[in-house]
Amino acid sequence: MNRLLIVILVLTLFSAGCVGNNAEGTTKVVDGNLRELPHIEVIHFHGNNQCYSCQVVGAYAEETVNTYFPDELDSGNLVFRHVNFDLPEDKELTQRYGAAYSSLWIGTYTEKGFSAEQDTNVWYKVEDRNSYMSYLSEVINEKLAGL
Structure with a gap:
């Protein structure tokens, strides 16, 4: 009886370390890579x-x-990628975002799930680098603040 009690105690103590709160945050496999949740992806589809x-x-x-x-x-809180939607290996990611043409998308991954938003305003700023960068940095800051 004492042996059984000791085994149960040891197993309980051992498993307690496996289910504790992860100080680094929750992780999830995204696009074949282990990513911290929550995080933001900025993707240039082309x-x-x-x-x-x-x-x-x-x-x-x-x-x-x-x-x-x-x-x-x-x-890992922010990921940037160029994704070629014409390549078969990028088909799944292209479909997840719904990208059908050259575009800039911001994806948000949280414990609750995934959401994606296309940013069409950047097209009006391609003639002014500083305005573009200022605008996009504000958008990204807002998204990061909402995590």
């Missing part, structure tokens, strides 16, 4: 052939996140 404006939307978005959010990128 095809094989890109016009000048399509290239600028992606380049300015990447510059914005690299300039204003290096800590968030390092921590």
Whole structure:
């Protein structure tokens, strides 16, 4: 009887460390990668052939996140990607976001699920790099603050 009690006690103590609160946050596999939840994805969707404006939307978005959010990128709270919707390996992600043409999307992953929002305002700012970067950094800050 004492052995059974000791075994139960040991198993209880061992399993308690496995179900505790994760100090780093919850993790989930997203696009084949383990990501912290919650987090934000900024994705520039494009095809094989890109016009000048399509290239600028992606380049300015990447510059914005690299300039204003290096800590968030390092921590995994923010992810940036260029995704070619013409490639078969990007089909699933393209469908998840609903991207059908060159576009900039912001996806939010939380414990409650996933939501995606296309940002069409960036197209009106491709002629002014500073305005584009200022605008997009504000949008990303709002999304991060809402996590």
